[in-house]
Amino acid sequence: MEEILNDLIALTGFTDQDPQILRDVAAQTAVWQEEVTQVFYNTLYGYKSTAAVFREGERPDRENTLRNWYQIVTAGDIDANFWRWQWFVGLIHIPRGITNPFMLGMMSRVQQLFRAKCLETFDAEQAETVFGAFKRITDIIAGLIAEGYFQSYVQAMERMSGQSRLLIDRMVNLEVEEMVAELRQTPH
């Protein structure tokens, strides 16, 4: 996970100033928590494919998870443990059928709402600064969840098949080469 986190930090341009920027305005952004939570779950419960992943009576628990997550992010409580937790969310999502497109779609939704709120609340320059910090942090989170999902999926295959990761990677590469060759042969 370390290496992937470092890649995401380097490529998004995240710096330690970003959590500080969020910390400085936490009193103002904390009040958006409820609206973010309701938009999040109204969207998910209002769309057939995502509504189907929830269990009966689960919504209050799920809302609390998101409230807690939003509170931590907007308080700028971003440390090694937080990033590890986000990686772990990818693993938790697998057995519940929560695909990365579901997650990425909702991360986009959260970012758009947060941006609109920034523009309403701050002057243009500060809105850009605050949203920039939020965007970099939540993009890293999305990267960690997506890669955590993928790596955990492959790790589960490695464990159940008893094959080493190295062997799985080699076999996958051979197969992928064939798939690419097949696609190239197909006229389009």
Ligand code: HEM
């Ligand atoms: C912005 C994107 C998302 C973030 C940041 C996020 C974050 C989280 C977090 C922090 C947890 C708790 C992990 C733990 O137990 O410590 C969680 C669990 C869960 N999430 Fe997500 N999530 C996202 C998208 C989604 C979407 C799109 C769905 C549904 C379509 C979803 C459904 C769930 C469910 C059902 C659980 C509970 C899994 C379980 O404990 O059985 N999440 N998520």
